[in-house]
Amino acid sequence: MKTKQDTLFVGSLAKGLQLLRAFDESHTEMSLSELARITGLGKSATQRLANTLHVEGMLDKDPVTRRFRPSHAWLQMAYAYYWSDPLVGQAMPKLISLAQDLGETVNLAELSGDHIVYVSRLPCKRTQFAATIIGRHLPALCTSAGRVILGSFPPEERRNAVETWPVLRFTPATTLDREQIHDSIERAAQQGFAICDGQMILNEIGVSTPIIGHDGRAFAAVHCSISAHTWTRAAIEREIIPKLQDTANAISPAFQSHRGIPVDARPEPSQG
Amino acid sequence: MKTKQDTLFVGSLAKGLQLLRAFDESHTEMSLSELARITGLGKSATQRLANTLHVEGMLDKDPVTRRFRPSHAWLQMAYAYYWSDPLVGQAMPKLISLAQDLGETVNLAELSGDHIVYVSRLPCKRTQFAATIIGRHLPALCTSAGRVILGSFPPEERRNAVETWPVLRFTPATTLDREQIHDSIERAAQQGFAICDGQMILNEIGVSTPIIGHDGRAFAAVHCSISAHTWTRAAIEREIIPKLQDTANAISPAFQSHRGIPVDARPEPSQG
DNA sequence: ATGTCGCGTATCATTATACGATACACCCAT
DNA sequence: ATGGGTGTATCGTATAATGATACGCGACAT
Numbered sequence: 001m002k003t004k005q006d007t008l009f010v011g012s013l014a015k016g017l018q019l020l021r022a023f024d025e026s027h028t029e030m031s032l033s034e035l036a037r038i039t040g041l042g043k044s045a046t047q048r049l050a051n052t053l054h055v056e057g058m059l060d061k062d063p064v065t066r067r068f069r070p071s072h073a074w075l076q077m078a079y080a081y082y083w084s085d086p087l088v089g090q091a092m093p094k095l096i097s098l099a100q101d102l103g104e105t106v107n108l109a110e111l112s113g114d115h116i117v118y119v120s121r122l123p124c125k126r127t128q129f130a131a132t133i134i135g136r137h138l139p140a141l142c143t144s145a146g147r148v149i150l151g152s153f154p155p156e157e158r159r160n161a162v163e164t165w166p167v168l169r170f171t172p173a174t175t176l177d178r179e180q181i182h183d184s185i186e187r188a189a190q191q192g193f194a195i196c197d198g199q200m201i202l203n204e205i206g207v208s209t210p211i212i213g214h215d216g217r218a219f220a221a222v223h224c225s226i227s228a229h230t231w232t233r234a235a236i237e238r239e240i241i242p243k244l245q246d247t248a249n250a251i252s253p254a255f256q257s258h259r260g261i262p263v264d265a266r267p268e269p270s271q272g
Numbered sequence: 273m274k275t276k277q278d279t280l281f282v283g284s285l286a287k288g289l290q291l292l293r294a295f296d297e298s299h300t301e302m303s304l305s306e307l308a309r310i311t312g313l314g315k316s317a318t319q320r321l322a323n324t325l326h327v328e329g330m331l332d333k334d335p336v337t338r339r340f341r342p343s344h345a346w347l348q349m350a351y352a353y354y355w356s357d358p359l360v361g362q363a364m365p366k367l368i369s370l371a372q373d374l375g376e377t378v379n380l381a382e383l384s385g386d387h388i389v390y391v392s393r394l395p396c397k398r399t400q401f402a403a404t405i406i407g408r409h410l411p412a413l414c415t416s417a418g419r420v421i422l423g424s425f426p427p428e429e430r431r432n433a434v435e436t437w438p439v440l441r442f443t444p445a446t447t448l449d450r451e452q453i454h455d456s457i458e459r460a461a462q463q464g465f466a467i468c469d470g471q472m473i474l475n476e477i478g479v480s481t482p483i484i485g486h487d488g489r490a491f492a493a494v495h496c497s498i499s500a501h502t503w504t505r506a507a508i509e510r511e512i513i514p515k516l517q518d519t520a521n522a523i524s525p526a527f528q529s530h531r532g533i534p535v536d537a538r539p540e541p542s543q544g
Numbered sequence: 545a546t547g548t549c550g551c552g553t554a555t556c557a558t559t560a561t562a563c564g565a566t567a568c569a570c571c572c573a574t
Numbered sequence: 575a576t577g578g579g580t581g582t583a584t585c586g587t588a589t590a591a592t593g594a595t596a597c598g599c600g601a602c603a604t
Contacts, residue, residue, distance in 0.1 A: 010284050013328075016289075032552060033551065074404055084341045130365050198516045338580085
């Protein structure tokens with residue numbers, strides 16, 4: 001029996017994608033049976049799907065251990081993504097200048113549902129590995145970028161987001177209290193920037209300014225990650241914020257919000 | 273009729289991947305019919321597959337133009353890739369130091385069949401957009417990285433590669449003559465580095481040193497991109513090469529060649 | 545040695561599932 | 575109006591994906 005709207009849904013394809021999604025931070029290479037176990041797909045099915053992905057060049061297969069892992073094609077997907085995202089092309093040169101100017105790590109973050117994604121990273125200092133690679137997905141409420149973006153939303157949506165969007169603990173200092181998050185967003189809305197302390201990494205400070213579309217809604221942010229050991233709040237506001245804001249403003253004008261659609265208002269996939 | 277080895281090949285999945293691969297530099301967003309035309313898949317099939325990919329979050333669909341484009345999930349694939357590639361984790365901090373030290377754009381390139389892929393990029397100057405984003409695939413023979421890697425291969429393989437691997441013209445200065453490419457590789461083999469002038473971009477110089485595995489074969493390279501306007505050959509060899517070599521050597525020891533398998537010796541997908 | 549377990553691989557009949565053709569609604573040009 | 579171009583939806587058919595089953599191998603413990 002089919003759930004409902006699925007005469008134009010190809011199950012095999014969806015299952016194949018499941019296999020791809022099974023790979024993450026903690027599953028970097030997997031045997032056939034591991035894949036089967038994690039996806040819950042059954043040995044035969046997994047075998048066929050994994051083999052297909054291998055033949056098609058999406059999975060590398062170690063000839064001796066027979067374990068699968070993401071192929072270089074996964075990076076080509078990112079390459080194609082970059083060309084398709086008009087924001088990146090506009091922002092990149094400005095971000096490079098900014099990073100060189102500041103001498104600090106600069107990122108471009110986009111809103112994606114109730115998360116933010118680091119779309120571009122320009123690391124200038126060594127940090128956690130995860131902070132140096134693109135594509136990381138984080139709960140918007142836990143990041144300075146997410147908060148400053150939310151700050152540009154109408155109060156109604158803002159409230160709803162603060163109450164319903166997910167939060168996750170990353171460090172002992174991560175704020176889980178939605179009251180505090182609310183306040184942080186209010187402040188961001190008034191000031192036009194957000195500063196978050198030790199939310200993701202201890203002694204790391206995140207600073208963000210919003211990239212605003214025609215409609216006044218932000219859909220991305222310029223983000224800077226610095227060390228709490230070398231920066232005071234005052235110095236940040238004096239030396240970093242203005243430059244971040246200039247950069248964000250220089251990127252802003254040309255764009256329309258196109259991804260920051262509230263999760264519940266997402267386009268219906270298809271509706272019998 | 274089936275070709276032969278396909279009882280464990282899922283066609284629908286392969287077709288879905290075809291859709292994904294249809295997106296590139298020149299196809300950044302596509303309508304249903306465009307997709308159908310490019311993949312040659314027929315309207316109905318394309319409709320179903322595209323819809324599936326949309327529902328599964330792999331393709332965004334503009335609610336008004338109804339055009340598809342890569343979603344943020346494409347970046348998450350890169351994220352997963354990075355975790356799975358042991359080289360990246362080792363190299364990243366060293367590359368960051370190098371880039372800061374040189375003040376020039378530094379890249380990490382891996383061999384992938386007869387191409388090289390830029391796996392990590394640390395742009396310090398503005399250049400062409402394509403040179404700032406990861407995942408770019410280039411014919412190995414046309415790049416300093418590819419040549420210096422090939423330089424570490426046994427002469428037999430090296431010769432074969434020079435004769436059969438693809439070359440492509442990017443600038444009026446791109447070397448298409450395989451004799452010259454051969455010489456360039458020989459020089460790289462002796463010197464331990466490769467310098468390429470204006471092969472990809474006019475007035476851009478590429479400099480690479482090899483990252484070598486246990487077996488003596490290189491499978492990746494540290495690459496630096498600089499301007500011909502500000503650097504002379506002598507200055508490069510004096511100030512850049514040594515640092516590149518140090519970095520590459522610092523990364524090398526821990527690794528085994530695992531992707532640089534000659535194209536013809538790639539693991540057979542399955543063989544009835 | 546010997547048995548067992550887990551793995552990757554291969555085969556096969558069954559029917560669910562993906563298929564192409566077809567038809568409709570819509571928008572923008574002629 | 576009209577015609578070509580979209581995106582969408584439906585339907586009967588047979589292709590193509592399915593799960594169970596079986597085999598061969600190596601690791602490990604008995």
